[in-house]
Every structure is written in C-alpha cells, then in structure tokens.
Amino acid sequence: MTATKALPVGFEVEVEVGPVAHGGHCVARHDGRVIFVRHSLPGERVRARITSDRGKAYALAEAVEVLRPSPDRVTPPCPYSGAGGCGGCDWQHADPAAVRRGKATVVREQLLRLGGLSTDQLDVLGLTENTEAEALPGGPLGWRTxxxxxxxxxxxxxxxxxxxxxxxxxxxxxxxxxxxxxxxxxxxxxxxxxxxxxxxxxxxxxxxxxxxxxxxxxxxxxxxxxxxxxxxxxxxxxxxxxxxRVRENAAGRRWLVHADGFWQVHPAAATILSDAVIAEIDPRPGQTALDLYCGVGLFAGALGIQVGRHGKVYAVESDRAAADNARRNLRDVPAVVVSSGGVGGWLRKTQIDKLDAVVLDPPRTGAGAAVCKQLAALEPPVICYVACDPAALARDVKVLAGQGYRLTALRVFDAFPMTHHIECVATLRV
Ligand SMILES: C[S@@+](CC[C@H](N)C(=O)[O-])C[C@H]1O[C@@H](n2cnc3c(N)ncnc32)[C@H](O)[C@@H]1O
The missing domain is CATH 2.40.50.1070 (OB fold (Dihydrolipoamide Acetyltransferase, E2P))
Known part of the structure; x- marks a missing residue:
C-alpha cells in the first residue's frame, strides 16, 4: 500500500467537492486523502488552501477560489465571512434552504455512521436525503441574543x-x-x-x-x-x-437566567423546543417525569404544569446558580423538585420506582454510555433527548438501542442559522 503524502499548510489543490460533513465544511478528496473544505458547497469545483494536515487521517482546507459554483451559492451578507475571515459563521455563502438541507444531511449521516441506524429506518422517521432542518422564525440574520x-x-x-x-x-x-x-x-x-x-x-x-x-x-x-x-x-x-441576572420570556412564562449561564441563543428556540418536547411526551396529570441537565428549568416547568400537583418532576442540574434560578423560576409549579448536582450521581441514588417520561438535554459531549444505561435501568417508556451535537446524540442513541430503546421520532431545528450548529429533538421508546 502506498503511503498518502502529507499536504503542507498553505499548499493549494483543485478538488471536486462532495457532501456536507459535520463541523461546517464539505468532504473532498485529493490523492487518496480526505480534505474537509470550508467555504465550499457540494458539487462545486474549488481551489482549496490547506490550513491543517492531520497526518494520514485527513486535512483541513478552505476554498480560496470557486472554479465551478453550486446553484446554491450566494454572496455572503457579512464582509468578514470567507477564507481567513471570521470563524463564527460556516454557511454565509449558501442559500438558507440549502444550509438547512445540509444540516439534516449531517444528522442523517451521524445516525447512520455512529448511531447504527439504517437508511430505511431514517426514511421512515422522515429524515431522507432531501429533508431540510426546520427553520425558526425571523430569518438567518439578527437572531443571536x-x-x-x-x-x-x-x-x-x-x-x-x-x-x-x-x-x-x-x-x-x-x-x-x-x-x-x-x-x-x-x-x-x-x-x-x-x-x-x-x-x-x-x-x-x-x-x-x-x-x-x-x-x-x-x-x-x-x-x-x-x-x-x-x-x-x-x-x-x-x-x-x-x-x-436577565429575564427571559419563553413557553408562556418568565425565566431568570444568570447573564453568563445557559439559555438558548435564538430568541424563538426555548419555546419551540419546549413545545416539541411536550408534544412528543404528552404528559398526563399525576405522572412522574425527569428533566435532566435542566438549566434554569425550561422543560421541568412545562412538564410540571402538565403533570399537575399530583404528579412529580425531578429536575437535575450541576450548575448551582442555574439550579437556584430553576427553583426560583418554578416555585409556583408544585410538582417540580430541583436537585443541584451531577446527573450520574443523582441517577445512582434515586429511589423512583415508576417513571413515565424523561427529558434530557445534555451539553455538547452528550449524556454518555453510563448515564444512558442508568436511565434505561429506570425503564421510562419514553425518553425525549434534546441534542445540540448530532454525533453525541448518535452515540447515545446506539447505547440506548442496546438497552431496548428505538428512535421513534426525530426533529432537526436550524436554531443557529449561518453556523453549522443544530438542535435535535429525538424521541426514543421501548
Ligand atoms: C444544553 S444545557 C440545557 C439547559 C436547559 N435544558 C435549557 O434548555 O435551558 C445543558 C445543561 O447541563 C448542565 N450540566 C452539564 N453537565 C452536567 C451534569 N453532569 N449533570 C447535571 N447537569 C449538567 C449545564 O450546566 C447546562 O445547564
């Protein structure tokens, strides 16, 4: 087997650009080596400058000249976008509908590659090759709060x-x-x-x-x-x-959030995700639910209102300031009990004997195998997983599949227009 030559940083190559990949770039190949090319689009031919070479695995590059543009290419609205420019946006050069298609493609690809799902299963879930991530109201600019x-x-x-x-x-x-x-x-x-x-x-x-x-x-x-x-x-x-602290309005309520604490960045995202979670779980009065990684209590609040005073929602959050805010935000929702601490430790100690639903919204790294297994051991009939990283979601879906849970619904939201970031709401049932 011939070794693939490393590509020096600054070296320029002409490549045919393939599909969108996770992270805000597209896949291309040169001399047997995979190159992830920023500022390019599927189907384009570009001259790409190498920005980093990862040995035998792959190289990173950015398009410095477009030799054959995609019909989805547009002029970036921001002058700081492009090769060598601001790293904040990944898709200023693409039509917003094409960006949303690319985001759905990335989720599909992660679930195929890391999640162990088949194309047939994803087609049934409505995540086909042509699916677009759902747009949030307000357009691709002016959303970052x-x-x-x-x-x-x-x-x-x-x-x-x-x-x-x-x-x-x-x-x-x-x-x-x-x-x-x-x-x-x-x-x-x-x-x-x-x-x-x-x-x-x-x-x-x-x-x-x-x-x-x-x-x-x-x-x-x-x-x-x-x-x-x-x-x-x-x-x-x-x-x-x-x-x-700042006040936020979402899901029909007022929330207090520390200025440097977690809150959805798009002004419409908190309400849309909360509504999506409740629509999937359909909580009933008297039921018991968990809101893991609860932040200032967004999903716990919505669940707590639905399960009513005879139900229970246990909300868990490791950031003490956020947990304090959650308690304060939800003091008029008697079903909710907020615990500050790690989810893993809380799941190890919990004595719940009958659980009706779980919402989890972990950080970018995902919940991880240990938490997924602990969760499955509690045997909730439905798990609603809110995910900001499709790779972590796919890995956790695979672990949960090993515990008897299958993905029954999936929504992909373009909650971060112009960037490669995504929010998913994935529902798993036994
Ligand atoms: C993506 S945010 C979700 C917050 C909330 N669900 C919302 O929508 O506003 C993830 C939250 O998990 C918390 N967190 C991170 N690791 C944790 C852990 N091991 N146990 C509990 N909470 C954790 C973070 O502090 C953060 O508030």
Missing part, C-alpha cells in the same frame, strides 16, 4: 478565525440582534480585557460580562446606565453595576 467577543492585543473586540487563537477585529456582527448591535460595545477599545460577552434578553434586559486579563480594572463609568456590567468570567459573575 448572546455574543462572545474576543479581545485582541490592540484592545479591539472581534472573533477568532476558524481554529485560531488570533482575533479578527470587527465593527459589526449581522447575526447579533439589533439590540446588541445598537449597544455600542464594538466601538470601544478594551486594553485590559480578554473577552466580552453581551446578552440581550427577550424581556428587554441587557448585560455585559467583562472577562479581564488578570486583575485589570475596567472603567465603565461612561457606559449606558441600562447595561448590567458584570465583572469577570468566573461563574457566577459579580455585578459591578445593575443585576447579574
């Missing part, structure tokens, strides 16, 4: 290019909500900061979390009064001025 800027050595805020620690200074981000764009955070210099997080909530609150380098003091005396300016990235942040 939480933005994390990095600050460069020159004190200017911006974003990292793809897989780089350098900072590309920017004047504007079209993905941010109008609210965030109008706050004026980008017009200043921040010589002592490593980063800045900006939040604009659905209830009209704003917060800025300053992430200083070391012990730096940042003068915010001339910042607008309506901004809660929080010190440091350490969680929970300490408010330097104003409150360190």
């Amino acid at each position: 939480r933005v994390r800027y990095a600050v460069g050595d020159d004190g200017r805020a911006g974003f990292h290019p793809h897989r780089s620690s350098t900072v590309l200074p920017i004047d504007d981000c079209l993905l941010a909500t109008d609210d965030i764009r109008q706050l004026g955070v980008l017009g200043r210099r921040y010589p002592d900061l490593a980063g800045i997080d900006v939040v604009s909530s659905s209830a009209g609150d704003h917060a800025v979390v300053l992430r200083p380098q070391g012990q730096a003091h940042v003068d915010v005396s001339d910042w607008p009064e309506n901004l809660a300016v929080l010190d440091g990235g350490a969680h929970p942040a300490v408010a330097r001025r104003g409150h360190n």
Whole structure:
C-alpha cells in the first residue's frame, strides 16, 4: 500500500467537492486523502488552501477560489465571512434552504455512521436525503441574543478565525440582534480585557460580562446606565453595576437566567423546543417525569404544569446558580423538585420506582454510555433527548438501542442559522 503524502499548510489543490460533513465544511478528496473544505458547497469545483494536515487521517482546507459554483451559492451578507475571515459563521455563502438541507444531511449521516441506524429506518422517521432542518422564525440574520467577543492585543473586540487563537477585529456582527448591535460595545477599545460577552434578553434586559486579563480594572463609568456590567468570567459573575441576572420570556412564562449561564441563543428556540418536547411526551396529570441537565428549568416547568400537583418532576442540574434560578423560576409549579448536582450521581441514588417520561438535554459531549444505561435501568417508556451535537446524540442513541430503546421520532431545528450548529429533538421508546 502506498503511503498518502502529507499536504503542507498553505499548499493549494483543485478538488471536486462532495457532501456536507459535520463541523461546517464539505468532504473532498485529493490523492487518496480526505480534505474537509470550508467555504465550499457540494458539487462545486474549488481551489482549496490547506490550513491543517492531520497526518494520514485527513486535512483541513478552505476554498480560496470557486472554479465551478453550486446553484446554491450566494454572496455572503457579512464582509468578514470567507477564507481567513471570521470563524463564527460556516454557511454565509449558501442559500438558507440549502444550509438547512445540509444540516439534516449531517444528522442523517451521524445516525447512520455512529448511531447504527439504517437508511430505511431514517426514511421512515422522515429524515431522507432531501429533508431540510426546520427553520425558526425571523430569518438567518439578527437572531443571536448572546455574543462572545474576543479581545485582541490592540484592545479591539472581534472573533477568532476558524481554529485560531488570533482575533479578527470587527465593527459589526449581522447575526447579533439589533439590540446588541445598537449597544455600542464594538466601538470601544478594551486594553485590559480578554473577552466580552453581551446578552440581550427577550424581556428587554441587557448585560455585559467583562472577562479581564488578570486583575485589570475596567472603567465603565461612561457606559449606558441600562447595561448590567458584570465583572469577570468566573461563574457566577459579580455585578459591578445593575443585576447579574436577565429575564427571559419563553413557553408562556418568565425565566431568570444568570447573564453568563445557559439559555438558548435564538430568541424563538426555548419555546419551540419546549413545545416539541411536550408534544412528543404528552404528559398526563399525576405522572412522574425527569428533566435532566435542566438549566434554569425550561422543560421541568412545562412538564410540571402538565403533570399537575399530583404528579412529580425531578429536575437535575450541576450548575448551582442555574439550579437556584430553576427553583426560583418554578416555585409556583408544585410538582417540580430541583436537585443541584451531577446527573450520574443523582441517577445512582434515586429511589423512583415508576417513571413515565424523561427529558434530557445534555451539553455538547452528550449524556454518555453510563448515564444512558442508568436511565434505561429506570425503564421510562419514553425518553425525549434534546441534542445540540448530532454525533453525541448518535452515540447515545446506539447505547440506548442496546438497552431496548428505538428512535421513534426525530426533529432537526436550524436554531443557529449561518453556523453549522443544530438542535435535535429525538424521541426514543421501548
Ligand atoms: C444544553 S444545557 C440545557 C439547559 C436547559 N435544558 C435549557 O434548555 O435551558 C445543558 C445543561 O447541563 C448542565 N450540566 C452539564 N453537565 C452536567 C451534569 N453532569 N449533570 C447535571 N447537569 C449538567 C449545564 O450546566 C447546562 O445547564
């Protein structure tokens, strides 16, 4: 067998571009080597510059010239997008419907490759080769309610290019909500900061979390009064001025969230995911359910209202500040009991003897085999898995299949337009 030659960084190759792959790029081949090419589209011929070579496994590249464009190619609305540009968006150069098709393709491919499902099973679930991820209301721009800027050595805020620690200074981000764009955070210099997080909530609150380098003091005396300016990235942040929590409206309720705690970034996502989960589970009065990785209690709240005062919802969250917020958010929903701690430890200790439904919404790494097996041992008839990483979802689906659970429904949401990120709601039943 002939060894495949490594491709030096900066080397340029002409390639035919194949399907979309997980991570915001498309697959191409050159001299027997797989190359993942950013800023390209399936069916294109491009000149691609190698940005990283992973030995024998694969190389990374970005399209620097399009020799034969796809009909799905569009002019990126953002001037910072493209080769060597901002690493925040992956699909500015594609028609939004094509992006949504690509996202569904990625989920399908992960479930085939890592989840052990067959094409027939996926077709029956409605995840065919032509499926599009579901669009959220509002279009592909102006949706980002939480933005994390990095600050460069020159004190200017911006974003990292793809897989780089350098900072590309920017004047504007079209993905941010109008609210965030109008706050004026980008017009200043921040010589002592490593980063800045900006939040604009659905209830009209704003917060800025300053992430200083070391012990730096940042003068915010001339910042607008309506901004809660929080010190440091350490969680929970300490408010330097104003409150360190923002209010959010979702699923017909008001939620308190720490400014640097987890909340869905798209303003419509929390309600849509909550509704999707409830539609799948259809909880009944008096039932018992779990909301694992509950954050500030979004799904526990919806479940708790449905199961009523004679039912029970056990919600588990490891971030103490989020768990405290969940208790406070749901103090009028008597069915909900919030525990702070790890899901694995909680499942080991729980004494529940009859469980009707489980919702789990783990971080990007997924729940993992141990938690999936612990869950299955409790024998819930239905598990609704909310997933932000399709590879982790596929791995966990495979473990659950080994425990007798099969995937009976799957919805894919384009909750992060222009980026490669996705939210899925997967339902598994015995
Ligand atoms: C994707 S968020 C989901 C939050 C919530 N379901 C929502 O929709 O707002 C994942 C949550 O899991 C929490 N978490 C991470 N690892 C955990 C663990 N091992 N046990 C419990 N919670 C964990 C994080 O703090 C975070 O709040």
